[in-house]
Amino acid sequence: MHSSSKTLIDLETKFWQSMVDQDTDTAISLLDEPSLMVSAHGSIKFDHADYRKMAEHGSMVVTSFEFSDVEVVFPNDTIAILSYHVKQGVATSGKAKIETQNMADTSTWVQSAAGEWKCVMHTETQVAASPTEHH
DSSP, X not given: OOXXXXXXXXXXXXXXXXXXXXXXXXXXXXXXXXXXXXXXXXXXXXXXXXXHHHHHHOXXXXXXXXXXXXXXXXXXXXXXXXXXEEEEEEEETTOOOEEEEEEEEEEEEEEOTTSOEEEEEEEEEEOOOOGGGOO
């Protein structure tokens, strides 16, 4: 594995762990400004203040995550795109009931002149259960 691939996977993992830990400052330190997100809720462009508002006052929280099938592509030396499946646990803020979702996600990271990688775009799409999960 390309050493930079491991670096990017570690950063993606750190971002997800910051959501589980509800550590907004760590998440923001990994985001470019502005950033984009595309999900079932549509497409949004946000800055660090917007992210803080979403993270700290949103209705849903991530409780767990497990990556699989991670692929990293480097279109050039300063851009990395990660594609992966994630099995995520989510709950309504303040509630105990956890729902498991299977998602296909991508993240685009850019490297600054100072060498820091920042996530500039994230997409998520819910995927149907695999055929082995149907009876």
